[in-house]
Amino acid sequence: MRQSLALRLISGTAVALLLSLSPGMVASAQTETAPATEGETFDPGIVDTFSGAFLAGRVADAERDYDIAIPLYKKALALAPGDVEIRERLMIALFMNGDFDEGVKFANDLKNDVAVERVTTVARGLDAIRSREFTTAENILKYQGPNDLDRLMNSLLVAWTKVGAGEGKKALAMVEGLEGPDWYGIFKRYNAGVIALLTGDTDAARRNLNEAVTDREGGATAPDTFVRAVMSLAALEAKQGNKQKALDAIAAGDALVGNFAPFKALRDHISKGEPVEPVVTSATEGAAGVLFSIGGALNRDGAEETVTLYLQLAHALEPKSADTLILLGGLAEKLERPERAIGFYKQVPETSPMRRISELQLGLTLAETGKVEEARKHLKSLIDSDPSDIRSYLAYGSVLSEAKDYAAMADNYDKAVGVIGPKPSRGDWSVFFQRGIAYERLKQWEKAEPNFRKALELNPDQPQVLNYLGYSWVDMNRNLTEGLEMIRKAVELRPDDGYIVDSLGWAYFRMSRFDEAVTELERAAELKAGDATINDHLGDAYWRVGRKLEATYQWKRALASDPEKDQVAKIQAKIDKGLPPLAEDAAKAAPEADPEPPRTEADKKS
Structure with a gap:
């Protein structure tokens, strides 16, 4: 289902335009003048042709550096005003x-341009919705084409224009009667x-x-x-005085999307008998939700630009939407624009139940930009404000x-385990895993192993x-049979993870x-061709x-x-002299030697 949806949802010409980039032109542009990467400065004013x-x-x-691209395009347009x-x-x-406001001006000018017709149509329709010109929006958004995604999106948007125009019953009938492929189901039921x-x-x-929530x-x-369907159903039942049904709706959500902070916040409000706000309160919010829902469904590797476009359009309609x-x-x-990410996280309203998620992501992103001390202070303050939030x-x-502050890392997870208490749940495995890593890096295996x-x-x-556990045992020459079986099982579970295959x-x-x-390391090198450690390991195996x-x-x-600095001299020595005789090499790999920690794709960002 996921694969067929991905293939069918991508819309044609507008998406192609987003990134249609000639390699030859890129090389020419870089030769003449190349924009800076994020964190550097580039003055578009220096470009005069x-x-x-x-x-x-x-x-x-x-x-994706639009702050630079936009003034450059404007300068080019000033020099060639008629260039479509x-x-x-x-x-x-x-x-x-x-x-959005500036973009929609161009959308009105380009409304008859077939190359960007899908973008201009949606943008103009959303602009009319935002201005509460619902009849105009409906006329713009009517769709007669063959694309399933476009038909779904425009039909739902038209339904919301009818809601805005006071024709809610017609809108409901329209959505419930909408025909299409099976994957339409959850979008139809939620919006209806x-x-x-x-x-x-x-x-x-x-x-x-209910039909949306039970559609697994x-x-x-x-x-x-x-x-959104779960939260809407819970809010409905709570408002009707059906507290248990409201909590049951959240439980159904937990079964599919575990540890979701807004569910926890909503459950607390309902349990205390506090009022619960509906997810959608207006036609404008409903229309924004259509773009958000479809953008979220498309959110996977390779579709980042398309998703960003839909979400930015949704953001224009509902600027304070936390999700x-x-x-x-x-x-x-994901697009390696961390400063932009920080800007989005900071916009999440303080009253939103998703504010804490944004604060956590903000802390992690600060660290990625090199602001490690600021990130540490920020995240430590979040722990202090709610010590129960794992x-x-x-x-x-x-x-x-x-x-690599493993002592502080171990102390942090010691406190987390204390909060979890004597009856941890399945979802707490990562706390013990990370605590094990901290103690393993501190060379305190007697504390690390019980956590693994x-x-x-x-x-x-x-x-x-x-x-991690299997590799550590093998690396220390302990429990070899059991350790090897663990690594084999890890490879079976994640056969395309080059790091785990490297471990085997x-x-x-x-x-x-x-x-x-050699067999396994060659496969690992195919999966992660540019990884220094894997290539180094494969070289050792070839030598033997x-x-x-x-x-x-x-x-x-x-x-x-780009190997780790402490590996450069070791690799160069092998290039110069090869590996030592097998007996001598085995002596160097004694259990007391500092083991090389295993790695996985997931370890790159916790």
């Missing part, structure tokens, strides 16, 4: 940057439910929202829409781990824990099973099986792949 402004603008555009492609690119960049709530049809609202496949495909801001922040991080310890621990075992007791099939290959190497080591020329080649690749 059309080609320079246009090509440098495209480079900045490709790097520049107008198209400038409009898209403005929308991607959140400059909240439309019914706004129009006072409690029975229709309860029926549609739809919830897995569109978790953001599922979450939109947090999702935009996450996308900015997520705060995990976020703080992640920063401490990155800073506890993590596995709570979550027996967790590949990171299986890999290196375990074979440590056990002098060199042919098997007599493939010395290939070994030297792999070591040189490792040296060219």
Whole structure:
């Protein structure tokens, strides 16, 4: 279901325009003048030719640096006012940057341009909704084309224009009667439910929202829409005085989306009998929710620009939507624009139940930008403000781990375990895992091992824990059979994780099973071709099986792949002299030697 949805949801020409970038033009632009990366400064005013402004603008555009791309495109447009492609690119960049008011002016000018028709249509329709010109919006947004996603999105937006125009019953009938592929289901039911709530049809609202909440496949495909359905149903039941039904709705949400902070906040409000605000209170918010829901469903690797566009349009309609801001922040991080991410996280309203999530993400992102001390203070203050929130310890621990302050990391997780108490849940495995890592790095294995075992007791099939404990045993020449089986199981669970496959290959190497080591390390090198450690390991394995020329080649690749500083001299020595005789090498790998910690893809960011 997920794969077919991904293939069918991507809309055509507008998305193609977003990043259609000629490599030749990029090279030319970089030769003439290259925009700066985030954190550096670049003055677009130094560019004084059309080609320079246009090509440098495209480079900045490709790097998602819209603050630079926009003035460059404007300069190019000033020099060539009739250039339609520049107008198209400038409009898209403005929308991607959140400059909706300026972008929609270009959308009105380009409304007959087929290359960007989808973008201009939606933007113009949303602008009319924002101005409460609902009849105009409906006329703009009517869709007769063949694309399933476009038909769903425009139909739902048209339904919300009818709500705004006071035709709630027609809107409800329209959404409930909407025909399309099976994946329409959760989008239809959620929107029908909240439309019914706004129009006072409690029975229709309860029926549609219940169907959305029980749609597990739809919830897995569109978790953001599922979450909103759960919260809307809980709010409805709470308002009707059905406290237990409201709590049951949240429990259904927990079963699919565990440890979600807004669920916890909502549960607390309902348990205390406090009033609960509905998720959607107006047609404008409902229309924004359509863009948010579809953007959230599309949110996967490779679709970041499309998702950003939808979310920025949703943000223009509902600027204070916490979930939109947090999702935009996450996308900015993924696109390596951490300063933009921080800006989004800071906009989340203090009264929002999602504020704490934004604060946690803010702390982690500060650390990524090099502001480690500021991040530590920020996250420590979050722990102090709510010592019961385990997520705060995990976020703080992640920063401490990155800073290699393992003593503080161990102390942090000791406190977290104290908060968890004697009856940890399955979801607490990561606390024990991270505490084990801290003690392992402090060379206190007698404290580390029980934590790894506890993590596995709570979550027996967790590949990171299986890999770490199994590898550590093999590296210390202990429990070799059990350790190797753990790593094999981790590989079975995560066969495409180059780091875990590397662990298996290196375990074979440590056990002098060199042919098997070569097989696994070659596969790891295919999965993570540019990783210095994997290339180094593969070189060692090649050397032991007599493939010395290939070994030297792999070591040189490792040296060219930005290895850790303390490994550079060791790798160079192997290039110069090869590995020592096997008996001598085995002596160096005695249990008391400092073991090399295993790695996984997930370890890169906790």
